[in-house]
Amino acid sequence: MNRALVVVAIGIAAAAPALATKPQPTAAPQTKPEAIWRATCGYCHGSVPGAPELRGINLPEALIVTAARNGAPGMPAFHASEISDADLRALARWIARQPAPVKAAP
Known part of the structure; x- marks a missing residue:
């Protein structure tokens, strides 16, 4: 057997256990809240009549979650x-x- 081939085979055999036990990510990283806001909420809230700006008005977190899950008048x-x-x-x-x-100033 070719000496180089033997060296490669030994290297692969030695690395296999390390490669096999490498931890794999279990879940995708969470999306940043600001990115979710831009993609899901911000295109209406604060820019469309009837969809109030939600930031800066001290809404309780539970109210936001409930409205988002169940919808609100005019909101899916x-x-x-x-x-x-x-x-x-x-x-x-x-x-x-x-x-x-x-x-922004008019």
Whole structure:
């Protein structure tokens, strides 16, 4: 057998256990609340008549979660298949802690 081939085979055999036990990620990283806001909420809230700005008005997190899950007048419900419970709680916490956005001068 070719000596180089033997060396490669030994190297692969030695590395195999390390490669086989390498930890794999178990879940995708959570989306940042601000990115969820931009993609899901911000295009209406604060820019569409009838959809109030939610940031800076000290809404309770539980109210935000309930309204998002069940819908509100003029607002659709967002199901767990669209936003996970963990991401929704993080989003509600983020909204509740945001200051009111600065409005651009006309």
